[in-house]
Amino acid sequence: MIRRKKMIRDIALICLAAMSVLGLTSCAGRPDPNQNVIITEEKEVRLVNLFSPMEKTDPDAENVARSAADTTIAIAEEKLGVTVAYRTYTAEDYQDKTYDDVSLDRARSNMDDLYLLNPDTIRKLGSEGVLMDLSGLDCVKNLRDVVKTANTVDGKLVAIPQEVVVYGLFINMDIFNEYNLELPETPEEFLECCRVLKENGIETPVGANRWWLETFVFAQAYADLYNGGNTEEEIAALNSGAARYSDYMRPGFEFLQEMIDCGYIDAEKAYISEAIEGEGTDFLTGKIPVVMAYWGAANTETAYGNTDFELQVIGFPSSRGQMPVMSMTGFAVGAEAEHAEDAMMTLDAILSDEALQAYTEINKVISPSRNVEVECVPALKPLNDRVGEGVFVLGCNAGMKVEQWGNTCLIVRELLNGATVDDCMAAFDRLQEEALDSYK
Structure with a gap:
């Protein structure tokens, strides 16, 4: 039997969505040559740190089509005035540590605000009280029951996916x-x-x-x-x-x-x-x-x-x-996150019906929101019909x-x-x- 760590790493890399980075911005006033004093104008940057599994792209690239996940991040940034900074996992950086191992370490040490997690990690961190209860977010009222069932630990909704x-x-x-x-x-x-x-x-x-x-x-x-x-x-x-x-x-x-x-x-x-x-x-x-x-x-x-x-x-x-x-992965917020309030607001925006509609139209997947439907190819109609009827089983459940x-x-x-x-x-x-x- 191959080692469990390699197995879980591979599962993580198969099931998790790819993401790209958004550059941090700041602005400062410039001296007026007509003045004898320098006036500095500072603008606060509201930062939310996201730990995700994939490599980041060139933050200076322009006019490049964003991935489905990046599109939802852009919606949140524009709506809230926040900047989401990606902190990413690569096998080379962490050597023998799997993505799950690193996620556990970072979340337990409050190193980030938002995390994209696999089901087993959601279950562990949720049971340890390391993740925020997300049940108060506005987006939750639109979630399919299956999503809440799969991501509830000890009575708390601790993670929400962008797709099922x-x-x-x-x-x-x-x-x-x-x-x-x-x-x-x-x-x-x-x-x-x-x-x-x-x-x-x-x-x-x-x-x-x-x-x-x-x-x-x-x-x-x-x-x-x-x-x-x-x-x-x-x-x-x-x-x-x-x-x-x-x-x-x-x-x-x-x-x-x-x-x-x-x-x-x-x-x-x-x-x-x-x-x-x-x-x-x-x-x-x-x-x-x-x-x-x-x-x-x-x-x-x-x-x-x-x-x-x-x-x-x-x-x-x-x-x-x-x-x-x-099966599903999920976004979670650290219970002791440095930018907890902005992280919660960002997650609510990412998982709004508006953002999920954009995500679903790009990826053609089943949305966690009951209000967002996918126009599937004819071959998928029998499977889609069963899901629409509420007939399914979960292959992962953080509550188990x-x-x-x-x-x-x-x-x-x-x-x-x-x-x-x-x-x-x-x-x-x-x-x-x-x-x-x-x-x-």
Whole structure:
């Protein structure tokens, strides 16, 4: 198993949005040659420091199109008269430290005002009381319930994202239509599709990589938890130890084991393959008919935005039908931030419906605001419809004491490497016991 630090660093760099820097400005009066005294006019610069994961661009560049995130920063700066200064992470600067490690250190030391954080870091810092409660911001009243659920720790909303990342199954409909296959709703229907495809000469029906097979697990594990009307109660039971994560996870791992045993996925290849790089070419050339990926991969000019076949993106099979799997990063404000008031106002502006509309139109993603809709490509309509109906599961939830996305990914990789389902369930039990002990 690769080291957890490298895994989390890679996850951070895949899931987090790129940002650019805005230069600091100041002005001072110049001496009047007609005067015998020098009059200095000072203007206060209201500064907000943001720690983010990516390299900054040339602060002196002019007439360069800003990224979606930078556009929202510009809206906040103009509206509030603040200047947002980017403090950025690079692996070279921090050597073996992951972005999460550095974020934890900086937030605990009050080094910045705003932070862009991964779910596990949000959970840790939120439980330590290091992050502001954002529930009083005006933008919160417009947030989707899923966003608040995923970023609430000990009753406090401690982070808010600019987008909700949704994962689904990408289907080559030309191949499915050739063999008269309906889009699967349940695990049993999905396995039957794989059986038919394999019997008709498709050696490996599902293209997989070392990151995203856990999406199958989440869909089956948490379909009822997030859609059965008892979400808070079930999470409370998991956090107290009255319920076990392994009981939720077992059906999904048994499903993956069956796929491995039947040859529907190539476990050896998946274990070493990077996302999209490992399976993308085979999917685009029609060698494999099914892959898993995130929403943005279906957009024009991205991984699967220009296929030569009819593409459909659906949710993962579950007992409640096709199930989208969501993850998200989040902006947070340090509880002891030097410029806390301006940071809170800046975040409120960045996450206003006006700013999120601009962000969504540029990135074509699902907004955290229920008032901001995305005009998705036709291939994404089935996935978008389910999200619109409020049907989904979370692959990350800061309110759970056991981090979900990274840990499940690592344990799925153990299954790919030959571990039994029972071994994997024992790993979840250990994680839960460790988490419960750390909260005592």
